[in-house]
Amino acid sequence: MRITGAPETVDGQDHLVLTRTFTAPIGDVWAALTSSERLARWFGTWTGDPSTGRVDVTMTFEDDPPVEPYVIEVCEEPTRLRVRTEGDDxxxxxxxxxxxxxxxxxxxxxxxxxxxxxxxVTDVGPGWEYYLDRLADSVRSGDVATTTWEGYLELGPGYAAAFGVPDARGGGATARSD
Structure with a gap:
């Protein structure tokens, strides 16, 4: 298993960017990202009324999942969805x-x-690899049982190296080359 995410700077902000391709129509992938029923197959569920610009999301594949408010910043069906969590900090x-x-x-x-x-990134990189692989399985077959967490945590050092940050699991700082 190898990392697929990469660093990118957009408008002066550092980003983790991951890409996945699907042999499926854009509307099908859009539904997997935005329909609570389809999202539940690979990530979690949402409740609320998206037309208000806010929904509550429960990540159903985490231990003791919290309900988190998400603000919908951009929703351009079927090409773009930008959301942000909204917490105390x-x-x-x-x-x-x-x-x-x-x-x-x-x-x-x-x-x-x-x-x-x-x-x-040493934590969220492996996490998004896991969830996006689950999304790919969900779109392909509707079943995510073949995607388990095993092995994803081992991607942390690769993310540390790619982003030039210390490995939170005990490694030292690494150099980023771009």
Whole structure:
């Protein structure tokens, strides 16, 4: 298993960017990202009324999952969804940006997370690899049972090296080369 995420700077902000491709129509992948029923297959559920610009998300594949409020910043069906968590500490909020495009029956997802603290990439990088692989299984077959957490945690040092940050699991600082 290897990392697929990469660092990218957009508008002066560091991002973790991951890409996945699907042999599926853009509308199908969009539904997997935005329909609570489809999202539940690989990530979690949401409740509330999206037309208000806010929903509550429960990550159903985590131990003791909290319910987190998400603000919908951009929703351009079926090509872009940008959301951010809204907690007590704005420095801890996550900004997530999903962009979809389709060409000849293949849909590409460009998924990005703003990194207010690049050091978190050693944890969130492996986490997004896991969840996006679950998304790919969900779109392909509707079943995510073949994607387990085993092995994903081992991607942390690779993310530390790619982003030039200390490995939170005990490694030293590494150099980023871009």
């Amino acid at each position: 704005p420095e801890q909020d996550w900004v997530l940006d999903a962009r979809l495009s389709e060409d000849a029956g293949v849909t590409t997802l460009r998924f990005a997370q703003v990194l207010t603290d690049p050091a978190i």
